[in-house]
Amino acid sequence: MLVQKYKDMLSGKSVIRQLSEFATARGKEIGYENVFDYSLGNPSVPVPQTFTNEMMKLLTTRESSVLHGYSPSLGITSVREAVAASLERRFGLPYRREHIFMASGAAGALAHAFRLVTEPGDEVLCFAPFFPEYRPYVDLTGAVLKVVPPDTESFQINFEAFEAMLSQKVMAVLINTPNNPSGVVYSRETLARLADVLKRKSAEYGHTIYLISDEPYREIVFEGVDAPCVSQFYDNTIMCYSFSKSLSLPGERIGYVAVNPACEDAEDMVNMCGQISRGIGHNCPPSLIQLAVAETLELTADLKVYETNMKLLYEKLVKLGFTCVKPGGTFYIFPRALEEDAKAFCDKALKYDLVLVPGDTFGAPGFFRMAYCIETEKVERSLAALERFVEENYSRG
């Protein structure tokens, strides 16, 4: 018999994917350049040439059976060392190879982090608005994801709601800053207060509440924005990183888990990741890609376009009367819809070939997400459509 829980999932289709498919289909009718597709968070800028050169160099200079040979289950030693050295240099924490586990993207990293610290029935808290894939990521481990309602003024943490939801069953708290879908970066004040609560509650419950920090947007931070390193605030932090966004290679599935060196049992935790891998068929990211990212750790794709796009959209949205927290990073913006039902709002927008995603999907009804990882020229053209959409549907005149 096929396992029912996976069979049941087949009928539920992701709203984001449905919208993206709509955009593709509509593109076939009117030309994709005329569809203002803000649905998918797929990096649009080229991969740095240095990365490609590094791959070519590896392919032409290394002995093939070594280059493509098995990686140790924790990752290639020299790669783990390079990642640790880079993190230490940038964030001032004494990372060593022993704290690094190479993983297949952020999804792979999170799959290990959840299994490190939760058993079936345990709870993981995250904060709305949140990346909807967190739901299957956690629930399919047997643990339970609970979502703390948003602070809709700032999209920082709603601490009152958070404290009310903490309990003896909560083993981990999951955060994502810079945030998908809000684009907001958690402030020092937010992170310090979060750490205080976690320390206090860990002591009260007699067990560590781990902080799992999902950081795929760490390198996409806009000018003048302070993006503090989460691990500096709380010892028991498990950082989950992906190179997907910073190097524009989401298809290559490369990232890592970095356990805070100050975390109790940090080394054991990394070794345990190697055991977890055996149960989930992980077995390391590809050797070739590990070796290539090790040479480009402090490099990023040319990410400026995201800030350019953000400014264009933010200014226009404000001018049109939207309430909107200004993004500090990522390639997302998350304004309040102009009617209570964001789904109805986004449905109407489709008539203007504006593909927006209702906030319900992210645990924040009444808002909508725009993923502006598209050409600036298209963003510019979309502004007129946005204006017409608002005027024809929500103008008070």
Next chain:
Amino acid sequence: MLVQKYKDMLSGKSVIRQLSEFATARGKEIGYENVFDYSLGNPSVPVPQTFTNEMMKLLTTRESSVLHGYSPSLGITSVREAVAASLERRFGLPYRREHIFMASGAAGALAHAFRLVTEPGDEVLCFAPFFPEYRPYVDLTGAVLKVVPPDTESFQINFEAFEAMLSQKVMAVLINTPNNPSGVVYSRETLARLADVLKRKSAEYGHTIYLISDEPYREIVFEGVDAPCVSQFYDNTIMCYSFSKSLSLPGERIGYVAVNPACEDAEDMVNMCGQISRGIGHNCPPSLIQLAVAETLELTADLKVYETNMKLLYEKLVKLGFTCVKPGGTFYIFPRALEEDAKAFCDKALKYDLVLVPGDTFGAPGFFRMAYCIETEKVERSLAALERFVEENYSRG
């Protein structure tokens, strides 16, 4: 609190890995060329130049943000189509894209297969001798792996023991042909009889017993050996394939699940794999590597060396008085040790710098494995050591 089951696993170290580490350490003392390291099943022949050329071509001709972009969760469509067409051409079953799920190596493929058809508490049967990683692969899903004792005469299936172990709780049977560690290829007779038992028992229990066929050694079959396609014998077969051995790139983590087109719910099963991925952080093998293997599907590395090595070893072993089933493929051979305790036997061999793995690890005490994926020149030099080892320890004179 860290999850105890993974913490507990840290103390148990794989025998194969321990022996491999011994070989490396001994190599530092006497030169690795003087250690006859038969411990690890790591392909030793170069990757085909065509594969490398294909990678270079992709890197130089494709737009980088598309090349390295997200793969659909079931795999890149054109790649799935190419795999299906190749399987159809070779094995005559009507495979289509809908039957193919691209996975991160055989480990990734198996992780999906087990979750498709077993719930916690269900049983999976496999046949000794077996690849020891099957134990954590299955047990960490919550299902239970049970091992059918070997037919030590032929290393085909011990049907009497198998039938005795089948029960209402058995949801899947896992086979591996050509086999690690025995090198044996299951005959048509074995596969036909296996299919008969599975059909009969499925009807008796009122649920399908799926056949999970782990086929990483499919392309390493020696001259004159008939290696039948498992899926041709039983409709409810889930084929798990890896390119690791055929193309010599175990580090690149690329393989697939191919559900038999005749399998009930075949399409649903592939779609379910996409859901399973969300829970285990799988998210597809790397785009670049998917695209490169699609161009080299019916190509292999130059695998002749394995047969050359097998012949050298088999002849010598027989001459020295070993009982040994002649391998039909793979790069393993699995003779009976010359004393009952294969561990003691392998310990003594270490004094001759012969690194052999006791069969206990594979569920077949009294035997030992030699992984002859090493240079032929080294195999030749090892024969004298083997002879001295036998003469000085087991000679009747």
